[in-house]
Amino acid sequence: MSTIEARKITKRFGDFVAVKDADLSVAAGEVVCLLGPSGCGKTTTLRMIAGLERVTSGDIVIGGKRMNDLSPEKRDIAMVFQFYALYPALSVGENIAMPLHYEKISKPDRDKRVRRVAEILHLTEVLDRMPGQVSEGEKQRIAVARAIVREPNCFLFDEPLSRLDVELRHSMRGQIKEVLSNLSKATVIVTHDQLEALTMADRIAIMRDGIIEQIGTPHQVFAKPANVFVASFIGTPQMNLVKGKLEKVSGAKATIQFGGERVELEVNPAVGSLKPSEVTLGIRPRAFTPVSAGAKDTILATAELIEPMGAETLVHARTPDESDIRVVVPRDVKFKIGEKLHLRADPTQTHIFGEDGKAVRA
Ligand SMILES: Nc1ncnc2c1ncn2[C@@H]1O[C@H](COP(=O)(O)OP(=O)(O)OP(=O)(O)O)[C@@H](O)[C@H]1O
Numbered sequence: 043m044s045t046i047e048a049r050k051i052t053k054r055f056g057d058f059v060a061v062k063d064a065d066l067s068v069a070a071g072e073v074v075c076l077l078g079p080s081g082c083g084k085t086t087t088l089r090m091i092a093g094l095e096r097v098t099s100g101d102i103v104i105g106g107k108r109m110n111d112l113s114p115e116k117r118d119i120a121m122v123f124q125f126y127a128l129y130p131a132l133s134v135g136e137n138i139a140m141p142l143h144y145e146k147i148s149k150p151d152r153d154k155r156v157r158r159v160a161e162i163l164h165l166t167e168v169l170d171r172m173p174g175q176v177s178e179g180e181k182q183r184i185a186v187a188r189a190i191v192r193e194p195n196c197f198l199f200d201e202p203l204s205r206l207d208v209e210l211r212h213s214m215r216g217q218i219k220e221v222l223s224n225l226s227k228a229t230v231i232v233t234h235d236q237l238e239a240l241t242m243a244d245r246i247a248i249m250r251d252g253i254i255e256q257i258g259t260p261h262q263v264f265a266k267p268a269n270v271f272v273a274s275f276i277g278t279p280q281m282n283l284v285k286g287k288l289e290k291v292s293g294a295k296a297t298i299q300f301g302g303e304r305v306e307l308e309v310n311p312a313v314g315s316l317k318p319s320e321v322t323l324g325i326r327p328r329a330f331t332p333v334s335a336g337a338k339d340t341i342l343a344t345a346e347l348i349e350p351m352g353a354e355t356l357v358h359a360r361t362p363d364e365s366d367i368r369v370v371v372p373r374d375v376k377f378k379i380g381e382k383l384h385l386r387a388d389p390t391q392t393h394i395f396g397e398d399g400k401a402v403r404a
Pocket residue numbers: 055058060078079080081082083084085086087234
């Protein structure tokens with residue numbers, strides 16, 4: 043059974059808490075990405091699962107077995123690091139076969155396994171070459187081939203693509219995802235690149251300051267961020283997060299003072315339980331529709347900077363109370379700098395966060 047469970051794992055370095063009470067459960071065949079800013083504890087979490095770092099408290103359970111006291115080689119996992127070192131004096135095929143030397147496998151079986159993973163990773167053509175004679179993308183695939191050739195219980199990847207250029211990273215994401223989905227193993231990938239997480243993960247665990255803030259599918263963390271941090275971290279351009287004052291809620295309509303205006307917005311019913319208070323409104327840049335002047339319940343803003351982005355245009359605008367907002371419109375919607383925008387926010391993409399920063403949801 044290929045599963046990974048971290049149960050309330052904590053890691054202290056002296057007085058410093060690098061990871062706090064992290065719960066993570068990865069099913070067989072599932073890819074979970076640990077995503078978060080630098081220093082949030084992603085690598086430490088991965089190293090605790092691998093056994094390269096002891097947990098201060100909590101349990102690591104792999105394949106249903108508690109692993110806390112087992113060394114990395116006894117955990118039946120394969121790790122792929124950012125800096126994969128290939129043996130320069132060995133051929134690609136010999137590099138891939140390396141992990142099998144420690145196992146009792148006959149030479150014909152070993153060759154068969156190397157050929158099979160080489161086929162999966164499209165390396166058959168380069169098996170006889172030396173590492174100096176292959177491209178960076180091929181080197182990365184060799185590192186992955188070396189990890190999967192042993193057929194371990196699960197995989198751990200630490201920033202596997204960060205050394206590759208943008209184009210190669212893009213194609214490798216798809217290739218690694220495809221290989222992993224055919225292997226039915228539990229996999230954890232550490233990354234600080236949200237695009238990598240959104241494209242490769244079945245679920246994403248978003249970390250900040252040693253704490254897992256939210257775990258969910260890429261769609262869940264994007265469409266229903268649990269708090270202001272997740273909302274600000276996921277999505278490009280970043281979600282607009284502006285302070286507002288909730289004045290009253292009646293049914294599905296809330297009256298909110300925001301951007302120098304008093305607007306009535308459609309909200310989810312849970313907002314009805316809030317007392318009048320300071321709130322943070324979260325509106326994705328693509329959730330605004332420009333409407334004509336005089337339309338009701340719109341947000342007024344002045345265009346300050348216009349950035350063409352190909353099929354769309356990013357407009358940086360400022361509300362009368364000096365909040366900066368980003369608005370993305372199709373390329374054919376033209377604005378001039380200094381022009382007044384009247385914006386309607388899509389209620390299904392308008393999030394309300396309470397004073398504690400947590401999303402208010404039904
Ligand atoms: N051996 C150690 N001793 C003391 N502090 C450490 C040690 N290893 C990590 N830390 C600290 O723990 C925190 C989490 O580090 P970690 O490497 O897990 O972060 P990360 O999210 O992987 O960051 P990055 O994306 O920059 O690699 C950091 O503040 C780091 O300085």
